[in-house]
Amino acid sequence: MKALPSIAFNEFRGTAGDVTARRTGGRTVLNGRAQHSHIKTPKQSERRASFGYITKQFKQLTAQQQIAWQKLAEAHRERALVGAEGAPLTAHNLFVCLNANRSLVGVPLTMDAPEQIHGSDAIAFDDIWITPDRILISGLRDADNPNARLVVKMSPGQGAGISKAWDKTVIIGDFETSDWGDLDLLEVYTKSFGVDVVPGEKYFLELYWIDEFSGYVSSKTYICFPATEGESAHGQTYSPRAQIKSDEVTGGDSSSEAISCEFELASGSKISVNEIEAKRTSGYSAGVYLKADDSVDMNRFSSTRSYQWARGFEDTDVKFGVFCCEVYPSSWGNTIQLAGRGGLFQDHFMTFGTYMATR
Amino acid sequence: MITCTKNNFGCGPIEFQDYQSDRLCVLNGKFLIDTASEEYKAAERLEIKLPDAFRMKKSAVSTAVLISSSEKTRGTVLRCRIDKGLLCIEKLPYWDEEGPLTIVVAAGFTVLGWHGQFTETDYKQATFGPGIKASNNRLVIKDDFVYASIVCSEFPSANSGYGPFSIKINEMPEDVDAVVPVSLQSGTYSKGQVGSWLGVARIQGGYLSMHLDEEASNLGGQDSFFIFFAPRHQYVPRVPGVGKVTVSTEDITCSKKTTVESVLLAIGDALGFGSMEMAFTQVDSSEGMSFTIEEYPDYAKYAMVMPVLSRGDYYNYEYCVAPQEVSFSEFNKSIALHNMINSRTRNTKVFDTSLISDIVPVNNMY
Numbered sequence: 001m002k003a004l005p006s007i008a009f010n011e012f013r014g015t016a017g018d019v020t021a022r023r024t025g026g027r028t029v030l031n032g033r034a035q036h037s038h039i040k041t042p043k044q045s046e047r048r049a050s051f052g053y054i055t056k057q058f059k060q061l062t063a064q065q066q067i068a069w070q071k072l073a074e075a076h077r078e079r080a081l082v083g084a085e086g087a088p089l090t091a092h093n094l095f096v097c098l099n100a101n102r103s104l105v106g107v108p109l110t111m112d113a114p115e116q117i118h119g120s121d122a123i124a125f126d127d128i129w130i131t132p133d134r135i136l137i138s139g140l141r142d143a144d145n146p147n148a149r150l151v152v153k154m155s156p157g158q159g160a161g162i163s164k165a166w167d168k169t170v171i172i173g174d175f176e177t178s179d180w181g182d183l184d185l186l187e188v189y190t191k192s193f194g195v196d197v198v199p200g201e202k203y204f205l206e207l208y209w210i211d212e213f214s215g216y217v218s219s220k221t222y223i224c225f226p227a228t229e230g231e232s233a234h235g236q237t238y239s240p241r242a243q244i245k246s247d248e249v250t251g252g253d254s255s256s257e258a259i260s261c262e263f264e265l266a267s268g269s270k271i272s273v274n275e276i277e278a279k280r281t282s283g284y285s286a287g288v289y290l291k292a293d294d295s296v297d298m299n300r301f302s303s304t305r306s307y308q309w310a311r312g313f314e315d316t317d318v319k320f321g322v323f324c325c326e327v328y329p330s331s332w333g334n335t336i337q338l339a340g341r342g343g344l345f346q347d348h349f350m351t352f353g354t355y356m357a358t359r
Numbered sequence: 360m361i362t363c364t365k366n367n368f369g370c371g372p373i374e375f376q377d378y379q380s381d382r383l384c385v386l387n388g389k390f391l392i393d394t395a396s397e398e399y400k401a402a403e404r405l406e407i408k409l410p411d412a413f414r415m416k417k418s419a420v421s422t423a424v425l426i427s428s429s430e431k432t433r434g435t436v437l438r439c440r441i442d443k444g445l446l447c448i449e450k451l452p453y454w455d456e457e458g459p460l461t462i463v464v465a466a467g468f469t470v471l472g473w474h475g476q477f478t479e480t481d482y483k484q485a486t487f488g489p490g491i492k493a494s495n496n497r498l499v500i501k502d503d504f505v506y507a508s509i510v511c512s513e514f515p516s517a518n519s520g521y522g523p524f525s526i527k528i529n530e531m532p533e534d535v536d537a538v539v540p541v542s543l544q545s546g547t548y549s550k551g552q553v554g555s556w557l558g559v560a561r562i563q564g565g566y567l568s569m570h571l572d573e574e575a576s577n578l579g580g581q582d583s584f585f586i587f588f589a590p591r592h593q594y595v596p597r598v599p600g601v602g603k604v605t606v607s608t609e610d611i612t613c614s615k616k617t618t619v620e621s622v623l624l625a626i627g628d629a630l631g632f633g634s635m636e637m638a639f640t641q642v643d644s645s646e647g648m649s650f651t652i653e654e655y656p657d658y659a660k661y662a663m664v665m666p667v668l669s670r671g672d673y674y675n676y677e678y679c680v681a682p683q684e685v686s687f688s689e690f691n692k693s694i695a696l697h698n699m700i701n702s703r704t705r706n707t708k709v710f711d712t713s714l715i716s717d718i719v720p721v722n723n724m725y
Contacts, residue, residue: 180472266469273419307508309436320435322555324584342510342584353422354467356499356506
């Protein structure tokens with residue numbers, strides 16, 4: 001909050017109630033007194049406790065261990081390390097920094113210096129939605145480092161005029177990987193702050209990959225974005241994935257049993273990816289049909305037809321015998337039809353794979 | 360082409376033809392597994408390290424096909440996916456006593472999580488030269504790869520005396536050179552048998568080539584099918600040429616269901632003529648016959664097709680005339696005779712001179 005000088009407040013300095021006045025550039029500036037949010041997430045508490053513990057552990061190191069940490073610190077003095085940016089890197093602060101980061105992702109403290117520390121990957125993603133219905137990052141690329149975990153820090157909503165609130169971010173979660181590039185943060189956000197996303201308010205996110213063994217972080221990504229009613233940062237309306245999950249599918253008639261069904265369309269030119277296990281329990285027709293819940297939007301799958309490899313199980317006439325299975329989801333009755341089209345149809349079968357889907 | 364030098368089942372370097380993009384990669388290749396090797400025995404799943412530069416580190420589920428060395432090359436389809444830079448293939452032990460195993464990867468690998476719009480996939484219905492007809496038929500031709508799922512209402516069968524054959528897929532781009540797993544299990548099976556009959560075909564220069572075991576029964580035929588992805592830009596057709604070859608009976612090998620009494624074949628001269636004199640006996644020549652020759656002429660190309668007339672007898676019928684097509688298979692190094700009207704003769708003779716289509720353009724007889 002800023003105010004112009006006035007007769008009443010000229011030469012006024014100090015704090016009165018919630019207002020603090022100071023002179024700057026010949027003018028008096030009033031600031032509202034900062035109120036502590038008193039938000040302390042369980043992760044924050046844990047981190048603050050572990051920080052003290054780790055600091056004490058440094059004193060327990062043997063001389064040999066200390067030398068190893070010192071050598072590692074010297075080797076990485078030129079690099080930016082979380083918690084040590086701009087400061088000469090010592091064995092102590094490297095020990096504390098890496099072990100604090102390890103504790104963040106649930107890896108036990110190490111007294112021995114790692115042999116080497118790998119640089120972490122930059123965060124790369126396609127789009128982000130911050131809306132009352134979802135906080136979702138899409139197209140998030142996995143880190144090259146197989147030991148990397150993603151740490152997400154986020155602030156609660158800030159006023160639209162706020163340009164920096166990185167100090168208000170707290171860790172809301174850490175993740176081994178995403179769901180095929182999707183990172184759904186709404187639940188962890190709500191759990192952390194207990195409030196809804198408000199359109200128009202600004203949200204600050206800090207993301208980085210951390211090597212869970214060495215605890216090393218070399219690159220962070222900062223995102224500042226006002227929440228919208230529905231559009232993404234790139235102005236895109238959210239389109240859900242064309243996806244059917246096992247718990248959304250049942251047998252479509254008395255002779256068809258759905259055992260499992262994971263089905264998704266990938267890419268723009270339709271590619272069908274699925275893994276379905278089903279059983280014909282009676283009858284002689286070379287096929288079964290499954291029913292998807294009404295909640296599944298089958299229109300996304302319309303005109304999708306794929307001819308797939310299928311195989312039986314040990315309990316079928318030809319053990320593991322293969323046949324060609326036509327798979328075609330239909331919005332008519334929300335069904336998924338599976339029909340034998342070549343080779344020997346097996347009553348109990350699975351079909352899986354990646355296929356071009358056509359009309 | 361990528362070369363994978365490391366795996367966990369004791370195999371040497373493995374090569375795959377490849378197409379790579381951010382959301383779809385295609386691999387096409389095959390390799391042999393020695394099931395007696397200690398590495399294979401110890402492996403819980405088959406892992407092949409992809410080159411570090413390979414674009415996709417993780418994919419959704421795809422397929423590979425296992426073909427055993429059993430009498431009827433039985434096998435099945437396996438789950439396959441890319442995980443942390445490894446090509447991972449499900450291990451099923453049911454054919455371990457029937458090694459070595461051939462694993463064919465002719466598959467696409469993709470990632471999930473698509474939030475964009477979808478476009479329809481354009482496809483063609485493939486048409487074929489004599490020997491194959493399709494009941495379900497999808498051929499997707501992209502700039503850099505092809506995809507096909509073909510279920511056949513007619514396919515060469517060992518019952519009909521087929522050994523090696525090459526059949527044109529008219530719409531298939533000529534730059535494809537790929538391995539294709541083919542299901543050859545038709546209506547006949549033994550209850551409790553382990554796995555279906557499978558084989559490996561090669562698509563090269565627009566032709567599907569394969570070699571069926573002539574001694575087998577009910578191998579191939581109706582309901583055979585193949586599904587595959589293959590990269591393009593792999594095959595360069597040979598330059599057309601002319602030459603002359605004379606084949607004596609001693610130089611040829613053909614099915615035991617066929618007895619060749621004599622062959623005299625001269626193909627190509629400046630005018631593109633070929634002549635054939637041949638006599639053979641078959642139980643039933645309705646589909647045709649094929650034979651391999653000791654020295655396959657290096658100028659004999661897939662596209663060389665020569666129409667000829669045959670004459671034969673079938674029980675009480677004599678002097679039955681049928682149009683036949685003589686075709687060449689570079690892959691099988693074989694020459695085939697295909698009966699264009701599926702008429703039946705047992706003792707068949709060919710004595711004809713004709714034009715070879717690749718040397719002088721002529722319309723096929725069909």
